[in-house]
Amino acid sequence: MQELKNHLKKLSKFESALSLLHWDMETYMPPNAVEKRAQIIGEISGYVFEQFISEKTQELIEKAQPNDVESQAILRLVKKEYERMKKIPKELFVELQIETSKAQQAWQNAKKEKDFNLFKPNLKKVVELEKKVIEVLGYEENKYDTLLDQYEPGLKTKQLNEIIPPLRSFLVEFLENLSQGKQPNTEILEGEYDETLQKRFSEELLKALNYDFNSGRLDVSAHPFTISISHNDVRITTRFDRFDIKNSIFSTIHECGHALYELGIPEEYRELPIGDGASMGIHESQSRFWENIVGRSFEFWKFMYPKFVKYFPRFEKIDIKDFWRAINKVERSLIRTEADEVTYNLHIMIRFEIEEALINDRINVDELPLIWNEKMKEYLGISPKNDSEGVLQDVHWAHGSFGYFPSYMLGNLYAAQIFKQMKKDIPDFYQKVENGEFKPILNWLREKIHSKGKVYQPMELIKMVTGETLNPQYFIDYVSEKYKEVYML
Amino acid sequence: MQELKNHLKKLSKFESALSLLHWDMETYMPPNAVEKRAQIIGEISGYVFEQFISEKTQELIEKAQPNDVESQAILRLVKKEYERMKKIPKELFVELQIETSKAQQAWQNAKKEKDFNLFKPNLKKVVELEKKVIEVLGYEENKYDTLLDQYEPGLKTKQLNEIIPPLRSFLVEFLENLSQGKQPNTEILEGEYDETLQKRFSEELLKALNYDFNSGRLDVSAHPFTISISHNDVRITTRFDRFDIKNSIFSTIHECGHALYELGIPEEYRELPIGDGASMGIHESQSRFWENIVGRSFEFWKFMYPKFVKYFPRFEKIDIKDFWRAINKVERSLIRTEADEVTYNLHIMIRFEIEEALINDRINVDELPLIWNEKMKEYLGISPKNDSEGVLQDVHWAHGSFGYFPSYMLGNLYAAQIFKQMKKDIPDFYQKVENGEFKPILNWLREKIHSKGKVYQPMELIKMVTGETLNPQYFIDYVSEKYKEVYML
Numbered sequence: 001m002q003e004l005k006n007h008l009k010k011l012s013k014f015e016s017a018l019s020l021l022h023w024d025m026e027t028y029m030p031p032n033a034v035e036k037r038a039q040i041i042g043e044i045s046g047y048v049f050e051q052f053i054s055e056k057t058q059e060l061i062e063k064a065q066p067n068d069v070e071s072q073a074i075l076r077l078v079k080k081e082y083e084r085m086k087k088i089p090k091e092l093f094v095e096l097q098i099e100t101s102k103a104q105q106a107w108q109n110a111k112k113e114k115d116f117n118l119f120k121p122n123l124k125k126v127v128e129l130e131k132k133v134i135e136v137l138g139y140e141e142n143k144y145d146t147l148l149d150q151y152e153p154g155l156k157t158k159q160l161n162e163i164i165p166p167l168r169s170f171l172v173e174f175l176e177n178l179s180q181g182k183q184p185n186t187e188i189l190e191g192e193y194d195e196t197l198q199k200r201f202s203e204e205l206l207k208a209l210n211y212d213f214n215s216g217r218l219d220v221s222a223h224p225f226t227i228s229i230s231h232n233d234v235r236i237t238t239r240f241d242r243f244d245i246k247n248s249i250f251s252t253i254h255e256c257g258h259a260l261y262e263l264g265i266p267e268e269y270r271e272l273p274i275g276d277g278a279s280m281g282i283h284e285s286q287s288r289f290w291e292n293i294v295g296r297s298f299e300f301w302k303f304m305y306p307k308f309v310k311y312f313p314r315f316e317k318i319d320i321k322d323f324w325r326a327i328n329k330v331e332r333s334l335i336r337t338e339a340d341e342v343t344y345n346l347h348i349m350i351r352f353e354i355e356e357a358l359i360n361d362r363i364n365v366d367e368l369p370l371i372w373n374e375k376m377k378e379y380l381g382i383s384p385k386n387d388s389e390g391v392l393q394d395v396h397w398a399h400g401s402f403g404y405f406p407s408y409m410l411g412n413l414y415a416a417q418i419f420k421q422m423k424k425d426i427p428d429f430y431q432k433v434e435n436g437e438f439k440p441i442l443n444w445l446r447e448k449i450h451s452k453g454k455v456y457q458p459m460e461l462i463k464m465v466t467g468e469t470l471n472p473q474y475f476i477d478y479v480s481e482k483y484k485e486v487y488m489l
Numbered sequence: 490m491q492e493l494k495n496h497l498k499k500l501s502k503f504e505s506a507l508s509l510l511h512w513d514m515e516t517y518m519p520p521n522a523v524e525k526r527a528q529i530i531g532e533i534s535g536y537v538f539e540q541f542i543s544e545k546t547q548e549l550i551e552k553a554q555p556n557d558v559e560s561q562a563i564l565r566l567v568k569k570e571y572e573r574m575k576k577i578p579k580e581l582f583v584e585l586q587i588e589t590s591k592a593q594q595a596w597q598n599a600k601k602e603k604d605f606n607l608f609k610p611n612l613k614k615v616v617e618l619e620k621k622v623i624e625v626l627g628y629e630e631n632k633y634d635t636l637l638d639q640y641e642p643g644l645k646t647k648q649l650n651e652i653i654p655p656l657r658s659f660l661v662e663f664l665e666n667l668s669q670g671k672q673p674n675t676e677i678l679e680g681e682y683d684e685t686l687q688k689r690f691s692e693e694l695l696k697a698l699n700y701d702f703n704s705g706r707l708d709v710s711a712h713p714f715t716i717s718i719s720h721n722d723v724r725i726t727t728r729f730d731r732f733d734i735k736n737s738i739f740s741t742i743h744e745c746g747h748a749l750y751e752l753g754i755p756e757e758y759r760e761l762p763i764g765d766g767a768s769m770g771i772h773e774s775q776s777r778f779w780e781n782i783v784g785r786s787f788e789f790w791k792f793m794y795p796k797f798v799k800y801f802p803r804f805e806k807i808d809i810k811d812f813w814r815a816i817n818k819v820e821r822s823l824i825r826t827e828a829d830e831v832t833y834n835l836h837i838m839i840r841f842e843i844e845e846a847l848i849n850d851r852i853n854v855d856e857l858p859l860i861w862n863e864k865m866k867e868y869l870g871i872s873p874k875n876d877s878e879g880v881l882q883d884v885h886w887a888h889g890s891f892g893y894f895p896s897y898m899l900g901n902l903y904a905a906q907i908f909k910q911m912k913k914d915i916p917d918f919y920q921k922v923e924n925g926e927f928k929p930i931l932n933w934l935r936e937k938i939h940s941k942g943k944v945y946q947p948m949e950l951i952k953m954v955t956g957e958t959l960n961p962q963y964f965i966d967y968v969s970e971k972y973k974e975v976y977m978l
Contacts, residue, residue, distance in 0.1 A: 230522055
């Protein structure tokens with residue numbers, strides 16, 4: 001077992017270098033270096049891939065004698081990944097890399113030109129290759145399960161199909177109810193926000209939430225992300241929009257949630273397959289927990305508002321309740337990444353339904369814009385004016401990341417379910433938030449979730465933490481209660 | 490030949506990752522990551538080393554059929570390095586790594602405590618290992634030649650022993666003469682300089698000197714350095730001292746000179762042994778040329794002073810000539826890195842003489858502080874009050890970098906010799922500098938030096954560029970003329 005671990009730890013050091021190469025590319029790399037950087041990343045990734053699918057790995061897997069739960073998990077994860085990699089023919093793997101790379105270029109252009117037709121041939125190719133991948137990997141019930149499993153190990157399409165319809169009905173109806181409530185005034189947020197002050201306030205947020213700047217940093221990139229370079233080196237990026245303070249505040253807290261998770265993974269799990277989040281959905285539950293449940297709560301702003309006002313003194317005249325209602329405004333909007341807590345899952349459902357139908361040949365790529373717009377109308381009551389704010393808005397399909405979107409929704413659902421449990425152990429949760437005492441909250445998450453790394457499958461973990469499997473009712477309860485208050489219903 | 494090139498280019502991509510890991514460590518890495526970072530660097534360096542000394546390299550060397558001057562140079566360089574690496578037993582290599590790593594720790598501590606005795610046992614060990622390395626690598630005339638050759642291929646101790654005595658006599662005497670001249674008033678430089686303004690002025694300097702920010706960046710680190718991460722990615726660092734503007738100005742220009750050299754190396758040489766500077770001395774000639782010959786000239790400040798005054802308006806009242814004389818003050822000072830153009834080489838001579846005698850067993854480590862202080866007294870007329878400002882001031886010996894110091898002096902000498910030649914082709918050199926027309930100057934260096942990469946040995950290159958081998962008289966002439974003006978003699 002130790003030999004297998006050493007082998008994996010060795011490869012992981014090359015992955016650390018790759019992470020740094022990526023981080024640098026998104027933050028500080030001089031623009032002219034982009035072409036060479038891609039070659040460097042290609043070379044080193046290729047080496048890691050070759051080493052991973054080498055006979056040595058197979059031999060070490062066969063020899064390994066796991067004698068504790070961690071070792072068993074390592075062996076299970078490495079075996080699964082090894083078999084997966086072995087099944088995909090090299091030509092298919094390379095073709096997928098090339099086609100998704102081309103598709104990203106085409107997507108960027110199509111989005112700029114607001115014309116789905118410019119992306120269509122590339123997307124067709126990517127979908128075709130995704131189906132080939134499913135063919136070689138195999139599937140039991142539903143082809144889409146194979147894709148889901150990459151991001152949410154063990155999750156089945158069937159489960160999503162059980163969860164989604166009642167949740168959708170609730171959300172569509174709830175959205176209707178909210179339009180009867182008192183609308184928050186978002187005009188109070190309008191105006192300019194100096195970027196240096198935004199940066200300082202972001203740093204203050206991170207410090208308050210116990211993000212350790214000795215083991216991480218905050219930088220700026222076009223799209224916010226969190227990256228784990230090594231043990232004690234988990235970095236965050238955010239972005240600053242001069243005219244939208246919400247953007248940097250909630251991006252920063254969101255990424256902070258991801259980073260706190262990564263920083264809470266035990267050192268001895270690091271550089272091993274268990275030294276990671278349990279799944280994309282669980283990861284997203286952590287970012288959403290801090291962003292929404294903590295960061296958009298009234299109590300959080302009771303604590304942060306005086307500090308916020310110091311940076312942006314024009315808010316002195318604005319009542320904290322009005323501010324809180326403004327940052328929680330629910331809107332029938334077109335763009336997923338800008339969606340609020342109530343509408344967000346509806347955006348995901350549209351994508352899931354389209355992906356699942358596409359992979360199972362019940363619809364085809366040509367129909368996507370039409371179906372997209374119809375579903376938007378049906379669930380959110382609005383339609384995009386053009387493809388850029390509709391079917392072209394997300395990069396995921398160009399990446400070939402089919403099966404990823406549900407993780408975002410699961411994150412919201414897991415977060416609410418975890419929160420319900422947390423309040424049993426920390427009954428004065430909101431009092432703690434109001435006092436800025438985030439450490440006990442973080443410690444609870446550390447103990448129950450972060451310290452487990454990727455030892456357990458997400459559904460197992462959720463059951464261990466909350467005593468039951470995924471139950472969307474907690475999210476429904478949370479959203480109902482909170483937004484009735486926001487909308488004074 | 491192509492196979493050998495491909496092999497080397499592949500390894501070079503891992504070296505790019507290593508460069509980025511180093512750059513990050515010195516600039517942005519969170520402090521807690523230091524231990525893990527060392528492991529990552531160790532793992533990847535180990536891989537590159539193993540691959541380089543593999544049988545594959547040997548086979549490719551044997552098969553290679555170079556049919557142009559570049560390929561011949563590649564083969565010569567790779568063969569030399571391969572044989573060198575093969576000769577050093579792995580145990581010795583590892584021991585040297587461990588002992589120099591320990592020695593650096595000890596040196597830091599000894600320097601802090603101002604006590605050479607705390608460093609002495611480590612230095613003894615390092616010197617002993619250096620001698621073992623020379624033993625296995627072999628030598629002809631002088632053991633020290635083997636060390637010199639690592640940094641200045643082809644240079645012999647004998648040559649240095651011919652060059653140094655007359656240069657030393659001149660400098661010691663010239664220094665005496667200057668004390669008869671009118672002393673520059675450096676009080677005008679005293680005071681505080683805002684670091685943000687220093688940074689902006691540094692950026693303005695770099696832009697003026699045609700450093701391309703699309704292929705590089707400026708950051709801050711404890712010790713300024715230039716690092717070539719890949720083609721089109723050559724980065725500079727500098728440092729800002731609130732009370733010393735000279736520090737950032739001349740560090741920035743110095744590193745800019747290194748970076749312009751690296752950026753001028755042809756793309757097709759990149760990732761190959763010829764894609765580098767010809768030697769440390771030639772590299773230093775480029776940094777010194779821009780720092781001293783350009784950056785400390787009166788004409789340069791005629792161009793830059795109005796911009797400088799905009800950042801630091803209190804200089805409005807200060808005459809440019811007084812400013813120029815102040816930044817060119819010659820001082821009998823203790824610290825090499827702070828030395829001026831006249832005294833700098835004397836600092837180097839002391840180190841060279843000590844190193845050469847030490848390696849050839851004419852002196853021993855115990856005597857170093859005494860010898861150091863005596864030589865300082867003899868050449869510079871002053872003695873350090875303690876070891877920290879004397880024998881302990883430089884990290885080089887702790888690194889095991891014996892043989893490196895002469896490169897600094899050679900850089901000064903090469904620069905003056907190159908400059909003499911340049912003025913034949915650009916007779917209005919100083920007029921161009923005064924106009925801020927640095928492009929023709931850079932283009933001359935690009936054509937004559939940068940574009941040659943490491944194809945030629947340094948002495949060959951100097952002969953190609955200037956028509957003769959190294960001749961320190963050009964430096965003597967340059968210094969005499971300039972400093973007679975500074976000191977109004």
